[in-house]
Amino acid sequence: MKLRTAEQGQRFRYSDFGFREYRARGCPMEDKLKKVAQWIESAHRLIVFSGAGLSTESGIPDFRSPGGVWDRYNPEDFYFQNFLDSEASREKYWQMATEMYEPIKIARPNEAHLAIAELEKLGKLDCVITQNIDGLHFKAGNSEEKVIQLHGTAIFVSCLRCKKRYDRNEIQERIKAGQKAPRCDDCGGLLKPATISFGQSMPERETEEAYHRSSLCDLFIVVGSSLVVQPAASMPLVAKRSGAKLVIINRDPTPYDDMADLVVHGQAGSTMRGILDHVKQGTRTGN
Ligand code: APR
Numbered sequence: 001m002k003l004r005t006a007e008q009g010q011r012f013r014y015s016d017f018g019f020r021e022y023r024a025r026g027c028p029m030e031d032k033l034k035k036v037a038q039w040i041e042s043a044h045r046l047i048v049f050s051g052a053g054l055s056t057e058s059g060i061p062d063f064r065s066p067g068g069v070w071d072r073y074n075p076e077d078f079y080f081q082n083f084l085d086s087e088a089s090r091e092k093y094w095q096m097a098t099e100m101y102e103p104i105k106i107a108r109p110n111e112a113h114l115a116i117a118e119l120e121k122l123g124k125l126d127c128v129i130t131q132n133i134d135g136l137h138f139k140a141g142n143s144e145e146k147v148i149q150l151h152g153t154a155i156f157v158s159c160l161r162c163k164k165r166y167d168r169n170e171i172q173e174r175i176k177a178g179q180k181a182p183r184c185d186d187c188g189g190l191l192k193p194a195t196i197s198f199g200q201s202m203p204e205r206e207t208e209e210a211y212h213r214s215s216l217c218d219l220f221i222v223v224g225s226s227l228v229v230q231p232a233a234s235m236p237l238v239a240k241r242s243g244a245k246l247v248i249i250n251r252d253p254t255p256y257d258d259m260a261d262l263v264v265h266g267q268a269g270s271t272m273r274g275i276l277d278h279v280k281q282g283t284r285t286g287n
Pocket of ligand 1: 050051052053054056057062063064065068131132151223224225226227228229249250251252266267268269
């Protein structure tokens with residue numbers, strides 16, 4: 001499995017899925033939040049699927065919004081094969097990765113991360129499937145076993161040959177000291193942040209587990225993703241086709257809005273906090 005854009009992936013006909021009640025324009029936001037809270041209350045297996053839009057309120061730019069990473073860099077330059085092919089590409093990659101790591105290094109979880117962690121504490125969460133590499137779900141309090149990182153992590157670096165792991169900050173110090181594309185101390189192999197680049201093989205265990213849990217869940221909530229990168233973006237479809245309710249919370253429209261049971265075009269932080277408040281109210285009043 002390789003990380004690829006939708007264009008390279010399979011496209012689905014949205015007419016497969018009929019009209020859904022809570023996407024209707026004009027449905028008051030509060031009613032939508034209450035509805036999601038009720039669905040969380042009655043869900044047996046809730047999955048939260050997160051993308052870069054979840055972390056913008058923590059100061060980390062996303063990829064495809066104006067001012068996002070791919071607004072400043074051409075994604076074609078950062079295919080895994082390029083990294084393997086030339087020193088110049090590796091230096092360019094590390095320059096981009098260093099710029100991306102600055103906000104990640106100092107970021108704090110925001111309201112949306114904290115709400116998702118609280119859903120775990122309340123015993124409502126089956127798992128989080130995340131495309132994010134910033135580790136903020138863990139900083140917010142989600143446990144290791146509940147978070148599936150589909151695109152790896154920026155928090156450490158590994159050697160592509162001997163798999164030796166390095167602390168990211170240690171490697172960033174070497175970059176600051178003038179190394180443009182660091183090598184492994186043990187085997188001289190190429191060092192790369194432990195993230196999954198376009199064209200790089202997906203982590204097999206995580207991808208299989210994410211598909212499996214998506215096929216078993218009964219409520220799937222997308223938070224802050226444009227849903228254009230495969231195979232991650234096919235998880236909501238797997239859930240929907242397996243009978244789950246699909247909720248999409250994203251500032252901008254996504255290609256899957258039409259098949260969702262409820263769509264919120266709003267900020268992740270305030271939306272997730274609002275939903276959590278209703279869940280907690282529901283828990284308190286036993287409704
Ligand atoms: N609240 C809600 N939605 C938001 C917010 C916010 N505060 N900020 C941004 N968004 C939305 C944007 O409207 C956008 O549609 O989040 C979405 C983020 O989409 P992308 O930037 O495409 O990020 P993502 O879906 O995670 O990208 C998938 O692509 O580049 C690769 O590997 C990278 O994991 C990444 C993958």
